[in-house]
Amino acid sequence: MSSPSTETPVLSHLDESGQVRMVDVSGKQPSQRTAIAEGRIRMSPAAYRLLSSQDNAKGEVLNTARVAGVLAAKRCAELIPLCHSLPLSFAGIDFLPDDTTHSITITATCRSDYKTGVEMEAMTACSVAALTIYDMCKAADKGIVLENIRLRYKSGGKSGEWRND
Amino acid sequence: MSSPSTETPVLSHLDESGQVRMVDVSGKQPSQRTAIAEGRIRMSPAAYRLLSSQDNAKGEVLNTARVAGVLAAKRCAELIPLCHSLPLSFAGIDFLPDDTTHSITITATCRSDYKTGVEMEAMTACSVAALTIYDMCKAADKGIVLENIRLRYKSGGKSGEWRND
Amino acid sequence: MSSPSTETPVLSHLDESGQVRMVDVSGKQPSQRTAIAEGRIRMSPAAYRLLSSQDNAKGEVLNTARVAGVLAAKRCAELIPLCHSLPLSFAGIDFLPDDTTHSITITATCRSDYKTGVEMEAMTACSVAALTIYDMCKAADKGIVLENIRLRYKSGGKSGEWRND
Amino acid sequence: MSSPSTETPVLSHLDESGQVRMVDVSGKQPSQRTAIAEGRIRMSPAAYRLLSSQDNAKGEVLNTARVAGVLAAKRCAELIPLCHSLPLSFAGIDFLPDDTTHSITITATCRSDYKTGVEMEAMTACSVAALTIYDMCKAADKGIVLENIRLRYKSGGKSGEWRND
Amino acid sequence: MSSPSTETPVLSHLDESGQVRMVDVSGKQPSQRTAIAEGRIRMSPAAYRLLSSQDNAKGEVLNTARVAGVLAAKRCAELIPLCHSLPLSFAGIDFLPDDTTHSITITATCRSDYKTGVEMEAMTACSVAALTIYDMCKAADKGIVLENIRLRYKSGGKSGEWRND
Amino acid sequence: MSSPSTETPVLSHLDESGQVRMVDVSGKQPSQRTAIAEGRIRMSPAAYRLLSSQDNAKGEVLNTARVAGVLAAKRCAELIPLCHSLPLSFAGIDFLPDDTTHSITITATCRSDYKTGVEMEAMTACSVAALTIYDMCKAADKGIVLENIRLRYKSGGKSGEWRND
Structure with missing residues (x-):
């Protein structure tokens, strides 16, 4: 599913003795990094209808989820x-509601010009935005599902561009 | 998919004017609450094999994810x-690796004896545990997917028991 | 300005030797507590017009400020x-824009049934909501002013009801 | 009240569709940034007298408020x-008590050499320092008022120096 | 060194399969809990003299450390x-400087009326207060040592009173 | 005990009037910084035996402590x-159990390429890792002691290399 890669497939967070460790990025150069994560939240037709029937309602719920996602991106390294904790130059969340599948696709984009990638920031922002929608709609449908949260795109750093379409 | 419910399907976090608001639980009685959330993280056969080949590796990765999930449960109300912020009486994470689908099922259980349910705590713990596994295995497979994060069980409070099998 | 009070005017957070200390509430009984804080943010006519000209803009900015205020209420004890850290049963923010003074009045209401008052939670929520509006409008007017943040109402606990109109 | 500016007065945190978004600073150059915010906390003569009568008391209260303000500056992006989250090179709080108006003027200075201004860090530090004083003096006067919190000075970045006297 | 105990010596945070888990306190009754932790920070005579020569200096440094310790007690469950996260009814820090050993003994007292002990809150508060003193004195002596941080006293809960003199 | 130093022994966190202040690092150049802190946790023979008897138990406890220490290093500036808040390029924790003294030596290493040293990050990581071990073993021995937490090594910045053996 992913594009071919020349990176050695290793678990970079384990040291020689098999214990977890942070990757040491002291020797890395800063570069422009972007990561885009995507996920989908799917609810019952009734819950989706409730959310969509009032324009204001949808706006308020999605704005709340967007704010939660952006805040989570900035706090990713705490979670x-x-x-690595790093200064993000951008964190943004987009929503694409789909009336036929009564689901909302969530896209989170993060950027930094620091020494490590921002995949985790994007994945975390996407997940927390989805969780926030769940929270606000769960009174109408407890069975809402978070589906298919994954990295879509990544650029910057030694490994360059990567796409997952 | 969910069991029949007599609750009115409303978006409880919107007030009459359609603006978001926290639910006021001042008048509610405390009761024993449990919530169980479940999700799955699915990776490439190669990444799964790397993770599984050393017993220690898997133990370290899963323990790190467990710790991250428990910590996230406790900080759910910040995210x-x-x-509502509330004292949890328990937060636990279990992992069930499945060699045939090269995936790991994550179950998060939260308990409280406060006035509101702990669904969000369980959902958040499950998501953050999954994100932590993603982080530690992404060097081997950036295309790892978080699938099907959802509430499995809930008890306590006015609405009583609820199952989603 | 405040209603007469029979409380002894002391600085409760200083001990006999004049050093700061938390008030020990071990011996206090829980009771229903409410606190309402109010403040105003006043901007230039041009900035206010920009904010008001698009309905969506105002909704998005105020919702973002509301979310920030509610989150801050829950984290008050960290700041x-x-x-005291305590579980809030409610935190809500209301906005009242005033076209003639190009200002917005912010009201924050907090409730708890714990052993201490929630004045600080309400004051903090009100301040952070105001700061968030400042942040989002400062490109149009850096000179925006936060005015008159104060407690309006308090009930519960030994000292009972208190109003500041 | 503010000095003339050539910046276009726009709400930089709203995108074309009127939804909130973080400003993308990926393309910006780092520069030395300073921001100074100022506010005033005004209390009853009796409360002010209590605070001032013991030198130690005032020192302890103001030091506690200073510490709270500095910590809040560093956590501004969480609130x-x-x-943007960024590394601050300096955060400082100064107090100027005024016996005639029984008020204390609070000045917060923040510095960074990152890509965005630190106005919000200074405004937040000033507000949290004021809230902390309120907390410690509210037993003597619940009606204490936070007045006139605003940006006083800003330098660095494309828009250069700005004063608000 | 510790008083005899009838508790079974087990590692309560490991489950049957040897994996870490939070203790489930759902079935426990709340009771008044107190814990006192103690530690000592020992510095070079020169650094101690610097700290002690100005009364104000010592007051400011110790107040800053006290504030840091109290804040850390409240955030213990995040660290x-x-x-368990729980509402503290009290957190206090005391300092006892000793001129002959150029050291300061730090005592942290925490109280709660929740279902679990507050030993960790007291131990964490004591440690963070000590680290804060280290931070503020390290320019004069990088070799400052944190010594002998341990629990001194504990009461409440099923195991009752415990002393470590 | 420490190597000779040409630094003036001053309390860098106090200003001329004796009040605490953050050091202003605006004018400093970034450089590669490393700091290593060390401490020891000593427990009763019985507790140490419990911890050591199951290989898994020790691994799980130490991994949990390692994760807690790394997370604390990243949040040091909040405590x-x-x-200064800064991006760490590395934070790592190592454990060296000693069967004869039934103690574990904890070493925390932090790196950054920012403008200030990372001594506090290393000291905090070491302390929180030790506190986490205490937490997980306290059911077997409440009298566990944290001993001798101190800086071992530091490099980078104007003052260069420093050792404390």
Whole structure:
């Protein structure tokens, strides 16, 4: 599914003795990094209808989820133990509601010009935005599902561009 | 998919004017609450093999994810805007690796004896545990997918028991 | 300005030797507590017009500020050193724009049934909501002013009801 | 009140469709940035007298507020949703008590050499320092008012120096 | 060194399969809990003299350390993975400088009326207060040592009173 | 005990009037910084035996402590008031159990290429890792002691290399 890669497939967060460790990026050069993560939240037709029937409602719910996602992107390194803390130059969340599948596709884009990638920031922002929608719609449907959260795109750093379409 | 419910399907986090608001639980009675969320993280056969080949590796990765999930459960109200902060009496994460689908099923269980449910705590713990596994295995497979994160079980409170099998 | 009070006017956060200390509430009984804080953010006519000209713009900005205020209420004890951490049963933010003074009045309401008052939670929520509006409008007017942030109402606890009109 | 500016007065945190977004600073150059915010906390003569009568008391209260303000400056991006997280090179709080108006003027200075301004860090530090004083003096006067919190000075970045006297 | 105990010596945070888990306190009754931790920070005579020569200096440094310790007590469950988050009814820090050994003894006292002990809150508060003193004195002596941080006293809960003199 | 130093022994965090302040690093150049802190946790023979008897148990406890220490390193500036927030390029924790003294030596290494040293990050990581071990073993021995937490090594910046053996 992913494009061919020349990277050695290793678990970079384990040291020789098999114990977890942060990757040391002291020797890395900063470069422009972008990562895009995507996921989908699918709800019952009734819940989706409730959310969509009032324009304001949808706007408020999605804005709340967007704010939560952006805040989570900035706090990613507090949540994901071996992630580097870094200054993000951008974190944005987009929503694409789909009336036929009563689902919303969530896209999170993060950028930094620091020494490590921002995949985790994008994945975390996407997940927390989805969780926030779940929270606000769960009174109408507890069975809402977060589906298919994954990295879509990544650029910058030694490994260059990567796409997952 | 979910069991029949007598609750009115409304978006409880919107007020009459359609603006977001926290639910006021001042009048609610405390009760024993449990929520169980489940999700799955699916990776390439190669990444799964790397993770599984050393017993220690898998133990370290899963323990790190477990710790991250438990910590996230406790900080859920910082991430999910309209979630109530509350003392959890328990937060636990279990992993069930499946060699045939090269995936790991993650189950998060949260308990509280406060006035609101702990669904969001369980959903958040499950998601952050999955994100942590993603982080630690992404060097071997950037295309790892978080699938099907959803509530499995809930008990306590006015609405009683709910299952989603 | 405030209603007469029978409380002894002391600085409760200083001990006998004049050093700061948290108030020990071990012996206090829980009771229903409410606190309402109010403040105003005043901007230039041009900035206010920009904010008001698009309905969506105002909704998005105020919702973002509301979310920030609610999140800040829940994290008040992390910011205000001698404040007790406690579970809030409610935190809500209301906005009242005033076209003639090109200002917005912000009201923050917090509730808890714990052993201490929630004045600081309401004051903090109000301030952070105002700061968030400042942030989002500062490109149009850096000179925006936060005015008159103060407690309006308080009930519960030994000292009972208090109003500041 | 503010000095003339050549910036286009727009709400930089809204995109074309009127939805909130973080400003993308990927293309910006780092530069030395300073921001100074100022506010005033005004209390009843009795409360002010209590605070001032013991030198130690005032020192302890103001030091506690200073510490809270500095810590808040560093965590500004967690509180203000669309603010960039960045490393501060300095955060400082100064207090100027005024016996005649029984008020204390609070000045917060922040510096960074990153790509965005630090206005929000200074405004947040000033507000949290004021809130901390409120917290510690509210037993003597619940009606204490936070007045006139605003940006006083800003330098660095494309828009250069700005004063608000 | 510790008083005899009838508790079974087990590692309560490991489950049957040897994996870490939070203790489930769902079935426990709340009770008044107190814990006192103690530690010592020992510095070079020169650094101690610098700290002590100005009364104000010592007051400011110790107040800053006290504030940091109290804040850390409240955030203990964010730092210590398997610790329960709970509302503290009190957190206090005391300092006892000793001129002959140029050291300062730090005592942290925490109280709660929740279902679990507050040992970790007291231990964390004591450690962070000590680290804060280290930070502020390290320019004069990088070799400052944190010594002998341990629990001194504990009461409440099923195991009752415990002393470590 | 420490190597001779040409630095003036001053309390760098106090200004001329004796009040605490953050050091202004605006004018400093970034350089590669490393700091290593070390501490020891000593427990009763019985507790140490429990921890050591199952290989898995020790691995799980130490991994949990390692994760907690790394997370604490990244959040150091939230805990230590006058510490600068900065991006760490590495944070790692090592454990050296000693069967004869039934103690574990904890070493924390931090790196950054920012403008200030990372001593506090290393000291905090070491302390929180030790506290986490305490938490997980306290059911077997409440009297566990954290001993001798101190800086071992530091390099980078104007003052260059420093050792404390």
